[in-house]
Amino acid sequence: MATDAPVIAKRNDMVPALALLAAIAAWAVPGLGHLLLRRWGRALFLFLAVGGLALAGYGMRGEIFGTHSSDPFGALGFVADACSGAFYFLPRLLEASGPDVSRAAGDYGTRFLAAAGVVNLLGVLDAYRIACGRKS
């Protein structure tokens, strides 16, 4: 039993690194953190939910907030949008015509994009907690 102690200590040292890796992967691609942790169902449905919100947001020509906003709401919008990981970097591909918030649909699209980021942030926290062993 005494020989198991170094192995357990080494495993405990690796937990923060694994949790950080899972969190970064979960941010970069929605569901990837859960995929690394072998939570297949969560990975798939999280990807579909975040992807659905982001694609609908881009489809409705919602606005993605940039890094240098002049007001606090713009800064909050940037934080929410940036949490969607890879989907934050897709507007040039998916929104060739650019955002159009002069119509109601464009305004809804902006909310969809922010919601995609917030939902992905929940996924990041969930992956981190699973990797830490605080959640099954």
Place this chain on the structure above:
Amino acid sequence: MFGTGIQLSHFAAMTLFALCVSVAFACLGRLTIAGRIKYALWSLALFLVIGVGIAWLMYPFSR
């Protein structure tokens, strides 16, 4: 990819939003498949009922 943009009605946009968020909440909040389906359906129904209810409450103030 989407050209001039997707045209969705207010209700369709709300339903799509509610569906995506309900699925995410269910898969993060419940462990079993049955629990997830039940949670997602309840959440979706509550999103829609409360959304339409708030719309009706605001209706007298729209004119």
